[in-house]
Amino acid sequence: MILVGQYDSPYVRRVAVSLRVLGFAYEHDTRSVFADFDAMRRVNPLGRIPSLVLDDGEVLIDSAAILDWLDQQVGPARALVPPGGVERRRKLRLIALATGAIDKVGAAAYERMIRPSPLRWPEWIERCRTQGRGAIAALAAEPWPDDAPLDQAQITAVCMIRYVRVADATLLPSGEHRQLDALSQRCEARPEFQATFPAEYAVPRST
Numbered sequence: 001m002i003l004v005g006q007y008d009s010p011y012v013r014r015v016a017v018s019l020r021v022l023g024f025a026y027e028h029d030t031r032s033v034f035a036d037f038d039a040m041r042r043v044n045p046l047g048r049i050p051s052l053v054l055d056d057g058e059v060l061i062d063s064a065a066i067l068d069w070l071d072q073q074v075g076p077a078r079a080l081v082p083p084g085g086v087e088r089r090r091k092l093r094l095i096a097l098a099t100g101a102i103d104k105v106g107a108a109a110y111e112r113m114i115r116p117s118p119l120r121w122p123e124w125i126e127r128c129r130t131q132g133r134g135a136i137a138a139l140a141a142e143p144w145p146d147d148a149p150l151d152q153a154q155i156t157a158v159c160m161i162r163y164v165r166v167a168d169a170t171l172l173p174s175g176e177h178r179q180l181d182a183l184s185q186r187c188e189a190r191p192e193f194q195a196t197f198p199a200e201y202a203v204p205r206s207t
């Protein structure tokens with residue numbers, strides 16, 4: 001199978017980490033969602049990443065749909081999201097907070113760094129940042145035990161933390177949320193995260 005998209009996308013990265021954690025081999029197509037827009041749209045009509053091209057040519061789009069397929073392939077005992085009940089709902093909430101933070105912090109960063117300055121809308125940027133900050137605080141208030149088996153909530157939260165620290169570092173300074181710092185350090189040291197650490201960020205970055 002082929003994973004399409006660069007690791008500077010936290011959505012691509014969470015899929016890449018999950019593929020590795022679950023033991024799937026994949027090729028990596030690193031074409032750029034911005035520089036190779038037309039080619040990208042031939043893979044996914046939305047022109048977004050990630051996509052996962054299966055061996056029979058079927059193309060899965062959207063990280064949530066790809067991760068759902070991976071969990072189905074390995075079965076409930078190894079799935080990265082619990083199959084049902086209160087634990088599934090709890091993990092899905094954490095994942096929604098982390099992906100929501102990515103969306104909102106990303107939207108604000110695009111406004112600040114890509115949109116021409118006369119067209120920027122400061123109130124909108126601040127609203128997005130408030131939403132991202134709220135999601136991060138809610139995640140920081142959750143327990144992240146050291147000995148918990150790696151799951152999708154941890155993977156997505158760690159990809160979010162790395163992304164926010166590049167796109168809008170003041171929203172998640174080191175030392176402000178010690179639980180999240182510890183989670184990030186613990187996971188980023190693992191080989192699956194090391195192998196997918198983004199070498200550089202195409203757009204946007206705050207530093």
Ligand SMILES: N[C@@H](CCC(=O)N[C@@H](CS)C(=O)NCC(=O)O)C(=O)O
Pocket residue numbers: 008009010011033047048049050061062063064
């Ligand atoms: N809900 C989607 C979001 C994917 C997404 O936002 N990808 C970004 C990169 S991080 C992208 O392709 N942006 C280009 C664009 O939307 O034009 C998912 O989970 O896969």
